[in-house]
Amino acid sequence: MRVGLFIPCYIDQFYPEVGIATYELLVKLGYNVTAPMSATCCGQPMANSGFEDEAKKVYHHFVDDFSEFDVIVMPSGSCTMHVKEHYTNIEQSKNVRHVRKNTYDLVEFLRKHGLKKLPKVTFKTTVALHTGCHSLRGLGIGQPSELFGAPTSALRQILSHVKGLKFVDLDRPDECCGFGGTFAVTQEAISVKMGQDKVADVKRTGAEILVSNDMSCLMHIEGILRKQGDNVKIMHIAQILNM
Amino acid sequence: MFARTSNVCPNIKCLPEHQVFVRTSNVCPNVKCSPDQKNKKMTSHPKNAEAFIENTDRVDWHDAALWHVRQKRDMAVNTVPEWEKLRDVAAQIKAHTLANLRAYLLDFEQNAMANGVEVHWAKDAEAHNQIVLGILKRSNVKKVVKSKSMLTEECGLNAFLESQDFEITDTDLGERIIQMRQEPPSHIVLPAIHIKKEEVGDLFRKELGAELGNNDPTYLTNQARIHLREKFMECDAAITGVNFGVVETGEVVVCTNEGNADLGVHLAPIVIHSMGIEKLVPRSKDLAVFIRLLARSATGQPITIYTSHHKKPAKGAEKHIVLVDNGRSGRLKMEKHRSSLQCIRCGACMNTCPIYRRSGGHSYHFTIPGPIGSILAPTTDLKKYSDLPFASTLCGSCGDVCPVKIDIPNQLYLWRQEIAEAGALEGKRKSMKAASKLLASPRLYRNFGRLMTMGLRFMPKFLMVNRYNIWTKGRELPKPPKQSFKDWYKKNHK
Numbered sequence: 001m002r003v004g005l006f007i008p009c010y011i012d013q014f015y016p017e018v019g020i021a022t023y024e025l026l027v028k029l030g031y032n033v034t035a036p037m038s039a040t041c042c043g044q045p046m047a048n049s050g051f052e053d054e055a056k057k058v059y060h061h062f063v064d065d066f067s068e069f070d071v072i073v074m075p076s077g078s079c080t081m082h083v084k085e086h087y088t089n090i091e092q093s094k095n096v097r098h099v100r101k102n103t104y105d106l107v108e109f110l111r112k113h114g115l116k117k118l119p120k121v122t123f124k125t126t127v128a129l130h131t132g133c134h135s136l137r138g139l140g141i142g143q144p145s146e147l148f149g150a151p152t153s154a155l156r157q158i159l160s161h162v163k164g165l166k167f168v169d170l171d172r173p174d175e176c177c178g179f180g181g182t183f184a185v186t187q188e189a190i191s192v193k194m195g196q197d198k199v200a201d202v203k204r205t206g207a208e209i210l211v212s213n214d215m216s217c218l219m220h221i222e223g224i225l226r227k228q229g230d231n232v233k234i235m236h237i238a239q240i241l242n243m
Numbered sequence: 244m245f246a247r248t249s250n251v252c253p254n255i256k257c258l259p260e261h262q263v264f265v266r267t268s269n270v271c272p273n274v275k276c277s278p279d280q281k282n283k284k285m286t287s288h289p290k291n292a293e294a295f296i297e298n299t300d301r302v303d304w305h306d307a308a309l310w311h312v313r314q315k316r317d318m319a320v321n322t323v324p325e326w327e328k329l330r331d332v333a334a335q336i337k338a339h340t341l342a343n344l345r346a347y348l349l350d351f352e353q354n355a356m357a358n359g360v361e362v363h364w365a366k367d368a369e370a371h372n373q374i375v376l377g378i379l380k381r382s383n384v385k386k387v388v389k390s391k392s393m394l395t396e397e398c399g400l401n402a403f404l405e406s407q408d409f410e411i412t413d414t415d416l417g418e419r420i421i422q423m424r425q426e427p428p429s430h431i432v433l434p435a436i437h438i439k440k441e442e443v444g445d446l447f448r449k450e451l452g453a454e455l456g457n458n459d460p461t462y463l464t465n466q467a468r469i470h471l472r473e474k475f476m477e478c479d480a481a482i483t484g485v486n487f488g489v490v491e492t493g494e495v496v497v498c499t500n501e502g503n504a505d506l507g508v509h510l511a512p513i514v515i516h517s518m519g520i521e522k523l524v525p526r527s528k529d530l531a532v533f534i535r536l537l538a539r540s541a542t543g544q545p546i547t548i549y550t551s552h553h554k555k556p557a558k559g560a561e562k563h564i565v566l567v568d569n570g571r572s573g574r575l576k577m578e579k580h581r582s583s584l585q586c587i588r589c590g591a592c593m594n595t596c597p598i599y600r601r602s603g604g605h606s607y608h609f610t611i612p613g614p615i616g617s618i619l620a621p622t623t624d625l626k627k628y629s630d631l632p633f634a635s636t637l638c639g640s641c642g643d644v645c646p647v648k649i650d651i652p653n654q655l656y657l658w659r660q661e662i663a664e665a666g667a668l669e670g671k672r673k674s675m676k677a678a679s680k681l682l683a684s685p686r687l688y689r690n691f692g693r694l695m696t697m698g699l700r701f702m703p704k705f706l707m708v709n710r711y712n713i714w715t716k717g718r719e720l721p722k723p724p725k726q727s728f729k730d731w732y733k734k735n736h737k
Contacts, residue, residue, distance in 0.1 A: 009682070012692065012727050013692045013695060013696055013724075013727055014696075014723070014724065015721070015724070016724050016728040016730075016731055017724070019728030019731075019732075020728065020731055035728075035729075037685070037732070038685035040681075040682045040683070040684075040685060040688045043679075043682070045678065046675050046678055046679055047656075047660075048637065048659065049659065049668075049671060049675060050633075050659035050660055050661075050662055050663030050668055050671075051660075051668075051671070051672065051675040052660050053663075054672075054675045054676055054679040055679060057682075057683040058679055061682070061683045086656075133636065133637075133638035133640075134639070136639075137639030137643060137652075138639060144640065144643060145317060146313075146316075146317060146320075146595060146643045146644045147327065148321060148326040148327050149321070174640075175597055178636060180635070180637065180638075183635070183636050184714065186633060187288070187289045187598070187634065188289075188293075188714075188716060188717065189292055189293035189296045190289075190292050190293075190598055190601050190602055191636075191717075192716070192718065194597055194598075194601065194636075195718070197306070197601075219721055220718065222719075222721065223717075223718025223719045223721070224717065224718050227718050227719045
C-alpha cells in the first residue's frame with residue numbers, strides 16, 4: 001500500500017517533530033510512505049472563514065499532490081474532515097473522489113490497519129487525553145458524551161497498547177478547546193477563555209502530559225500553558241507511539 | 244454597543260441597574276429602547292462576548308450552571324435506549340410536515356374552527372400584534388397575563404401592548420424577572436439564567452417590597468407567587484405560546500413547569516394562543532415522539548410538569564389561535580436552510596455550546612441566541628447578523644444534542660459561505676485571496692514558511708508580542724524549530 005503522508009502547514013513549520021514521528025511510525029508499520037514536497041495546506045482556513053471559492057485552488061493543488069497514492073494519512077483530524085466533507089464545490093473527478101474516499105486521520109488509519117502491528121513502547125507517565133472535535137464528531141473516531149451510550153475514546157484504545165501509561169479523566173473530556181482555526185483570532189476572548197478552562201481541567205487531574213491527535217488544538221493549548229507558566233507538557237499521539 | 248466607554252444608555256427611561264448590563268453586554272437591555280438607539284453603533288458577538296468575559300466569576304458561574312443542565316440532559320437521554328431512533332423519527336416527522344405545510348395548516352384551521360376556536364393568520368409581527376390588539380379592544384380588555392412565548396418576544400408584543408396602554412404581565416417566573424428588569428430573555432427556556440439570586444432579591448425588594456437581603460430562592464419564589472396571583476385574579480385575557488399544534492385534533496399543546504399558562508387559560512374569559520406556522524405535527528401519535536424528546540433535551544426532565552392540550556373554549560369564553568408567518572414561509576423556500584424550521588425550541592444547543600456558555604445569550608443580539616439563533620438570524624437579515632455564524636468553533640456538539648437533528652454545524656458553515664458571497668466580509672477577501680495564492684504555490688509557501696520561522700527565531704520579542712498580534716494576548720507563539728518537517732524529510736528520505 002502506497003501511503004501519501006500529508007503534513008499540514010502549521011505542523012511542517014512549527015511542530016516538525018510531530019511530522020517526523022508520524023512518518024517514522026508509518027514506516028515502522030511497514031508502509032511505503034512518501035511525503036510530497038509540494039504539499040501545502042488542505043484549504044480549511046479560507047473555507048471556514050466563508051471563502052470556499054478562494055479555497056478551490058488549494059483543493060486542486062492538494063488533489064494533484066495526493067491522487068497517486070492508495071491512501072492519504074495525516075496527523076490531523078480537522079484537515080482530514082475538511083478533505084472528506086468539504087471538497088464538494090470542485091468537480092468530482094475520479095481523482096477528487098479517490099482522494100476524498102481514501103484520506104485518513106492517523107488515529108483512524110491505525111485503528112483500521114495498524115493496531116496489531118503497533119511497536120512495543122513503554123512510557124511511564126500520567127496522561128490526559130483530548131480528541132479534536134472534528135475527529136470526534138466529524139469523523140466519528142470515538143463517541144462524544146452527548147450521544148446515547150457510554151462515551152468512547154479512540155485515543156485511549158490505541159494508547160492502551162503503551163506500557164506504563166496512566167490515564168486520568170478530564171471533567172469535560174470532549175469540551176472544545178477553543179482553537180477553531182481563525183476563531184482563535186476573530187473571537188480571541190472566548191477562544192482564550194475556552195483554552196484556559198481546558199488547561200484548568202487538565203491541571204485538576206494532575207496529568208503530566210496532555211495527548212491529542214490534533215496538533216492545532218495542542219498549539220493553542222500549549223500557547224496558554226506557556227503564557228500561564230504551567231509545566232504540563234503536550235504531545236501528539238504519534239510522538240508516544242513512535243518512542 | 245453604544246456607551247461602552249461611558250456605560251450610559253442614551254435612553255432616559257433606562258433604569259440605573261441597566262448600567263451594569265450595558266457594561267457587560269454592550270447592548271442596552273431596555274426593551275423600550277427604540278431600534279435606532281439600539282443600532283446607534285453596530286454590535287457584534289466578539290465584542291459583546293469580550294465584555295461578558297471580563298467578569299470571570301460571572302462567566303464561570305454561567306458556564307457551570309448551563310453545563311449542569313447539559314449533564315442532567317445526558318442522564319435523562321441515557322434512560323431512553325431508543326433515543327437516537329427517536330431523534331431520527333422526529334426529524335422525519337418535521338421534514339414531512341414542513342414539506343406539506345400548506346395542506347396541514349389548512350386542515351389545522353378547519354379542525355380548530357370545528358372546536359369553536361377563532362383562527363387568525365398573521366403574515367408578520369405587526370399583523371400579529373394588530374390581531375391581538377383587535378381581540379383585546381373588542382372586549383374592552385385592560386389587563387393581560389402571558390405565559391412563556393419566544394414568538395411574542397420576536398413580535399415585540401409586550402412593548403406594543405404597553406404603548407397601547409394595556410397592562411401585560413409575564414407569568415413565567417424567569418420571564419417576570421426579566422420583564423421587571425426590562426431586558427430580553429438570554430435563553431429560550433431559562434430566560435433569566437444570566438441573573439444571580441442576589442440580583443433577584445434586590446429586584447424584588449424594589450419592585451415587590453421583599454425583605455432586604457433575603458435571597459432564599461423559596462422565599463423569593465413565594466414573593467413572586469403572591470404578586471402573580473394578584474395579576475391572575477385581575478386579568479381579562481390570557482396569551483400563551485404554543486409548543487405544538489396537532490393537525491388531526493385542531494388542539495394546541497403548551498408545555499410548562501409552573502402551570503402558569505394553565506392558570507391564565509382557565510381564569511381568563513379571552514384566551515389567545517400565538518403560534519408560529521412551523522409548530523404543527525400531523526397526528527397525536529406524532530406528538531408523543533416530541534413530548535418524549537422535548538423536556539429531556541431541555542432540562543433533563545422526563546416530561547414537563549404540565550403538558551396541557553388546549554382544544555375548545557370554556558363555556559362563555561373565547562379562544563383564539565393566531566398563526567404567525569413572520570419570515571417562516573420565506574425560510575421554507577430557502578432549500579439549503581429550511582431545516583432550521585424543525586426547531587422545537589428546547590435550548591439544548593445553547594446548554595451544550597461552549598461559546599454560548601461563555602458569552603451569554605445577550606451577546607447574540609437576536610431574539611433566539613446560541614447556535615440555533617446563529618442560523619435563524621441570517622434568514623432575517625444577512626448583513627446585520629453576519630457575525631453570528633462565526634460565533635462557533637464548529638465543534639459539532641449542537642448538532643449532536645439537537646432532538647430534531649438540525650444540521651446546525653453544517654448550517655453555520657453554509658451561512659459563512661453565503662455571507663462572504665453577499666459581500667459582507669469584503670475586508671477579508673484580499674487576505675483570503677493572498678492566502679489562497681500562497682497555499683496553492685509550493686514555492687511561495689516555502690519562502691513564506693522560512694520567513695515566518697526566521698521571524699520567530701530572530702525577531703525581538705516586542706515585534707512579535709504586541710497589541711497588533713491578537714494571538715499573543717492570551718497565548719505564547721510556538722517555539723520556532725531549527726528546521727521544518729520538509730527540511731528534515733529532504734535530508735533523511737532517500
